[in-house]
Amino acid sequence: MIKRNTGFSNLTAGYLFPEVARRRREYAAGHPDAKIISLGIGNTTEPLSPHIAKAMSDYALALSTPEGYSGYGDEQGNSALRSKIAEVFYPKMADASEIFISDGAKCDIARIQTLFGSKVKVAVQDPAYPVYVDGSVVAGAAGKNNGNGYEGISYLPCTPENEFFPDLSKIEKNTLIYFCSPNNPTGATATKEQLKKLVDFANENGCIIIYDAAYFAFIRDKNLPKTIYEISGAKTCAIEVNSFSKPAGFTGVRLGWSVVPNELKFEDGSSVNRDWNRVMTTLFNGASNIAQAGGLAALDEQGLKDMTAQVDYYLENGRLIKNVLEGENFKSAGVVAYFTGNGPYVWAKFPGKASWDIFDKILDECHVVTTPGSGFGPAGESFIRFSSFGHRADIEEACKRLSLLKL
Numbered sequence: 001m002i003k004r005n006t007g008f009s010n011l012t013a014g015y016l017f018p019e020v021a022r023r024r025r026e027y028a029a030g031h032p033d034a035k036i037i038s039l040g041i042g043n044t045t046e047p048l049s050p051h052i053a054k055a056m057s058d059y060a061l062a063l064s065t066p067e068g069y070s071g072y073g074d075e076q077g078n079s080a081l082r083s084k085i086a087e088v089f090y091p092k093m094a095d096a097s098e099i100f101i102s103d104g105a106k107c108d109i110a111r112i113q114t115l116f117g118s119k120v121k122v123a124v125q126d127p128a129y130p131v132y133v134d135g136s137v138v139a140g141a142a143g144k145n146n147g148n149g150y151e152g153i154s155y156l157p158c159t160p161e162n163e164f165f166p167d168l169s170k171i172e173k174n175t176l177i178y179f180c181s182p183n184n185p186t187g188a189t190a191t192k193e194q195l196k197k198l199v200d201f202a203n204e205n206g207c208i209i210i211y212d213a214a215y216f217a218f219i220r221d222k223n224l225p226k227t228i229y230e231i232s233g234a235k236t237c238a239i240e241v242n243s244f245s246k247p248a249g250f251t252g253v254r255l256g257w258s259v260v261p262n263e264l265k266f267e268d269g270s271s272v273n274r275d276w277n278r279v280m281t282t283l284f285n286g287a288s289n290i291a292q293a294g295g296l297a298a299l300d301e302q303g304l305k306d307m308t309a310q311v312d313y314y315l316e317n318g319r320l321i322k323n324v325l326e327g328e329n330f331k332s333a334g335v336v337a338y339f340t341g342n343g344p345y346v347w348a349k350f351p352g353k354a355s356w357d358i359f360d361k362i363l364d365e366c367h368v369v370t371t372p373g374s375g376f377g378p379a380g381e382s383f384i385r386f387s388s389f390g391h392r393a394d395i396e397e398a399c400k401r402l403s404l405l406k407l
Contacts, residue, residue, distance in 0.1 A: 077101025
């Protein structure tokens with residue numbers, strides 16, 4: 001008999017978001033009259049831009065003609081899309097040879113874990129997007145959960161007390177550092193000064209940063225960096241992963257990209273870009289040609305305008321949620337809500353309360369689904385993440401219900 005991958009036996013619970021969905025289904029089954037509103041999973045809700053949708057539709061219809069048909073494309077992605085991403089998002093910072101098109105940032109992170117293997121040391125912001133940790137466990141780069149987290153992973157608390165930026169001195173040399181900005185779940189966005197500290201630390205200590213910039217389009221403060229490559233020295237220590245999911249509404253379409261600089265090297269001097277190219281050509285057959293046509297449309301003048309409007313819509317939802325969490329019923333219970341206006345999530349602390357208990361209370365009394373902060377890591381305990389992804393009418397109704405919550 002073939003032995004089970006010990007990484008799966010080391011996982012202590014189901015992946016966070018399916019667990020949230022399971023609890024929602026169970027509650028709905030027991031309360032069929034409840035009109036449940038989700039402020040939980042960060043799934044986009046608004047329709048695609050007609051301009052972007054038409055580009056995909058036209059491409060799909062062209063596939064039914066001899067002159068418009070195409071089969072496999074380059075595994076690294078459509079060359080025009082790679083060039084356009086470099087031009088629009090990384091002017092004078094990256095070229096097309098460093099851009100790899102994918103089916104989304106989450107899948108890229110899994111392939112990155114394949115790239116670096118099971119022997120690499122891992123550090124994560126705490127709290128953090130669960131795939132960094134769970135994927136590392138499955139890949140064998142982390143061990144069992146000791147009650148305070150998984151063995152082999154350095155957890156870097158990012159809390160209000162340290163302005164959501166970690167103590168880098170806790171990171172060992174030659175470590176893979178997962179860093180997300182704007183952060184999921186806290187919404188905190190790193191400053192140029194903070195990222196410079198991170199980049200300098202990585203270069204000085206042989207570390208590589210996996211920089212998750214999936215929420216870059218939400219940054220409205222012009223003084224905040226939208227890519228790590230705005231920081232000098234980043235190209236010798238950082239891989240960036242990114243996505244069309246949130247700004248273009250492509251959570252179901254599936255399209256993203258990674259940036260792997262030509263200057264980035266392994267300990268032996270070999271090219272990370274070359275090995276990443278091997279990963280993509282071996283383990284991936286390329287993103288959908290139809291989705292890539294949508295990506296190109298998203299990056300022209302009209303597409304960029306449409307994406308900005310959609311992001312602004314969600315940011316306004318976030319402001320509505322933050323306002324209700326600053327109401328008297330929450331203030332009197334000591335609740336503090338954090339929302340920067342540069343990300344889609346409101347991160348709220350409920351002092352002295354367990355995250356899942358608050359999740360259950362809000363679901364039971366308000367019929368609103370949230371996400372428990374403890375699911376993002378030990379430092380997320382007592383916090384709740386509220387997602388701003390939703391129809392405006394649903395957000396307003398959820399806020400009305402939350403304003404009546406008794407804590």
